[in-house]
Amino acid sequence: MRAVNTIAWALACRLFEQGGSTLEPALSDAERQGLARLIELKAAKPHKLDLRFALCPYCELLRGPVVQGEYGLTCQCPDCGSVPLDPRDTRSWTLEPEWVISKLRAAFEVPPQQGHVSVISGIWRIGHHHQHPLILARSLDHVLRHLASIPRASTNGTSPPWLITPKPLRDVDVDPFGGALDWLPMEERFTLYGGNLQFLAPGATPIATAAVSTRAVNGPFSADFRAVHLADWPHGQIRLSDAQAAVFKALWHYKGKPQSAEIIMNKAGRGSTKPIDVFKVKSQNKGEVDYEGPMHAYRALVTTDRRSGTYAMRCAANVIA
Numbered sequence: 001m002r003a004v005n006t007i008a009w010a011l012a013c014r015l016f017e018q019g020g021s022t023l024e025p026a027l028s029d030a031e032r033q034g035l036a037r038l039i040e041l042k043a044a045k046p047h048k049l050d051l052r053f054a055l056c057p058y059c060e061l062l063r064g065p066v067v068q069g070e071y072g073l074t075c076q077c078p079d080c081g082s083v084p085l086d087p088r089d090t091r092s093w094t095l096e097p098e099w100v101i102s103k104l105r106a107a108f109e110v111p112p113q114q115g116h117v118s119v120i121s122g123i124w125r126i127g128h129h130h131q132h133p134l135i136l137a138r139s140l141d142h143v144l145r146h147l148a149s150i151p152r153a154s155t156n157g158t159s160p161p162w163l164i165t166p167k168p169l170r171d172v173d174v175d176p177f178g179g180a181l182d183w184l185p186m187e188e189r190f191t192l193y194g195g196n197l198q199f200l201a202p203g204a205t206p207i208a209t210a211a212v213s214t215r216a217v218n219g220p221f222s223a224d225f226r227a228v229h230l231a232d233w234p235h236g237q238i239r240l241s242d243a244q245a246a247v248f249k250a251l252w253h254y255k256g257k258p259q260s261a262e263i264i265m266n267k268a269g270r271g272s273t274k275p276i277d278v279f280k281v282k283s284q285n286k287g288e289v290d291y292e293g294p295m296h297a298y299r300a301l302v303t304t305d306r307r308s309g310t311y312a313m314r315c316a317a318n319v320i321a
């Protein structure tokens with residue numbers, strides 16, 4: 001139950017940052033479990049889709065016209081031909097910002113008479129906590145682009161504002177605002193429990209969250225793919241960089257089916273040409289556990305077919321849901 005909550009909250013943060021709607025087939029199997037939880041909590045709502053076109057469930061790359069076939073709906077993929085559509089292939093979801101706002105307000109025990117306002121699109125003032133104005137934003141970058149809106153968002157506070165945003169995929173300075181406000185990354189500072197959010201105060205060691213978030217839930221990987229557990233690695237869990245986590249997550253998505261480097265790196269959203277590029281150990285780091293660990297994981301988990309130039313991660317093929 002706890003693990004599902006962790007996945008659900010990580011997904012909620014991602015969908016909140018993204019805004020708009022997300023197609024269900026674009027989610028991993030674990031994320032779909034998280035989605036089910038978010039639907040149950042009424043955090044995610046169905047989004048009306050244009051049913052004339054759908055993402056091909058086979059290649060998950062191209063869109064094709066939807067046609068009523070003999071046994072139900074099919075997608076006419078330009079590459080794969082006629083592919084049957086599962087009803088869930090055509091569903092898409094949006095995360096309700098109102099849900100995030102109300103749960104965060106509850107976590108900080110903001111009294112109802114303190115309202116919440118939209119400062120600009122994607123930035124809200126959601127109340128005060130111990131004199132700290134609470135600012136919620138869709139992303140850290142959105143705030144950095146609209147810094148002028150921060151003083152407006154933090155009126156009536158005598159203490160530095162607290163800024164709540166999802167954690168970006170890239171590495172970020174712990175203090176991107178040089179002390180002018182305290183940043184609370186949503187994934188680290190809050191946990192979803194019993195349908196509500198719990199706040200972990202800055203300065204408090206989030207031991208419980210750390211223990212949960214690095215637990216293996218996607219095969220040997222943690223929910224966010226930043227940690228991997230391998231029995232043959234004697235130095236404990238292997239911590240991965242953002243780029244390495246993104247590559248493993250992309251490989252995981254293809255469920256053990258071999259894919260070209262281009263498809264995987266595109267899915268991972270990384271500029272490198274080949275998956276191994278982000279794992280290579282520079283000569284000055286040779287022999288260091290922190291650098292050798294991810295490379296060890298890559299060699300242990302990823303199968304390369306040199307002839308066809310494809311990559312696959314077998315452990316993603318037989319996932320117990």
Ligand SMILES: [Zn+2]
Binds near residue numbers: 056
């Ligand atoms: Zn296709």
